[in-house]
Amino acid sequence: MRRTELGGAGGLPVSALCLGALPFGTTVDETTAYEILDRFVEAGGTFIDTSNNYACWVEGATGDESELVLGRWLATRKIRDQxxxxxxxxxxxxxxxxxxxxxxxxxxxxxxxxxxxxxxLRRLGTDHVDLYYAHIADDGTPLEETVTAFSALVTEGRARMVGCSNHPVGLLRRARSLAADRGLTPYRVIQQRHTYLRPRPGAEFGVQEYVTDDLLDYVADRPDLSLLAYSVLLSGAYTRPDRALPEQYDRPGTAQRLTVLREVAAEIGATPNQVVLSWLLHGEPPVMPVIGVSSVGQLQECLAAVDLHLDRRLRERLDLRLPHP
Known part of the structure; x- marks a missing residue:
């Protein structure tokens, strides 16, 4: 699989796709999770994403499940260094x-x-993580306290790089500026909700923050900052008639973008999901998808998108401007 550097030049070498482990141990059983993880690594995948709360919202879950499954898989496969x-x-x-x-x-x-x-670290069975995120913004804690705490983990070798998720661009900007002023390790990765369709202005996703034009401009001007995206395939809504689009994407222009997406996919012999992934990977700035799958078949579809090329003409068709609401 193609490689890139997380956090820009001199950052962490990673595979072009990141595998999200959110459902492992809850809605995806451990056997299936192992099959997905094994196939991802066989295909050259190296980058795996989880959290200390996945998936606490599933009935009977605590939030330990995903990390525990990953820890057991790493122990049996003995590939932590890979x-x-x-x-x-x-x-x-x-x-x-x-x-x-x-x-x-x-x-x-x-x-x-x-x-x-x-x-x-205990659940994952390792002495460090490669990337540690501040998961959602916390208005109740001084930003300097949080940024200092994350920087200390890098100094101690508990984390190689730090980042944030679900943080508005203004908060990201302030956090990085504070780190620069104090000589601390800055956030070099941000992970937000993002896909080909754009939510209507002011749409609410609870604690989730979605990618805005301001964030894209901010990332584009900072070569040491990488943008990752989750919910990129909208839980199957691009391809499955039984999966409705989230209502936040109900806006003028959505139907037109879906039509163009399906036309482009048909012309090049790809699936709409693959076109979405390629559109993200090769955009300006590039956006790395965190792919969430529940089967090896779904993973295979995503893997094929890494080598899918959208020429300038196709990108221009896909990049149609949404009308103002």
């Missing part, structure tokens, strides 16, 4: 904050960040 492992802190349920998630998310206080990495 994978780039990312996990997150900040969105795990904290009982003392109440019973309703995500309102009871643990937050990003320094003590929580440190306890979070200890728990993740």
């Amino acid at each position: 994978v780039v492992l990312a996990t997150k802190v900040g969105a795990r349920p904290s009982p003392e904050r109440g019973a309703a998630w995500p309102r009871n998310s643990e937050g990003l206080a320094a003590r929580t960040v440190r306890a979070g990495i200890e728990g993740s």
Whole structure:
């Protein structure tokens, strides 16, 4: 599989696709998870993404499940040094904050960040993670406290790189500026909700933040910052008639973009999912998809997108401007 560098030149070498492990151990059983992970590595995949709260919203789950499955898989395959492992802190349920998630998310206080990495390392069976994310923004903790705590983990060798997810671009900008002023390790990765379709202005996704034009411009001007995207295939809504588009994408221009997407896919003999992945991977700035799959067949479809080329003419057709609402 094609390689790239996470965090720009001199960053972490990773595969062009990142495999999301969110459902492993809950809605995807351990046997199937192992099959997906094995096939991903066989295909040259190296980059795997999880969190210390996946998937706490599934009935009976605690949030330990995904990391535990990955830890057991790494132990049996003995390939820790061959994978780039990312996990997150900040969105795990904290009982003392109440019973309703995500309102009871643990937050990003320094003590929580440190306890979070200890728990993740234990479940993953490793002495470090390659990328550690601040999972969701925490308005209740001073930004300097969080940024300092993450930087300390890099200094100590617990994390090789740090980043953030579900942070608005203004908060990302302030965090990186603060790190530069204090001589701390900056966030070099941001992971947001993003796909080919664009949500209507002001759309709400709860704690999830989606990619905006401001963020794309900010990333494009900073070669040491990488943009990753989750929910890129909208849980199958591009290809499965039984999966409705999330209502946040109900806006003028959506039907036209879907028509163009399907026309381009048919012309080049690809699936709409593959076109979406290629469109992300080869855009300006490039966006690395975090692919979430529940079967080896779905993984195979995604893997084929890495070598799919969209020429300038096709990209111009796909990049039609959405009308103002």
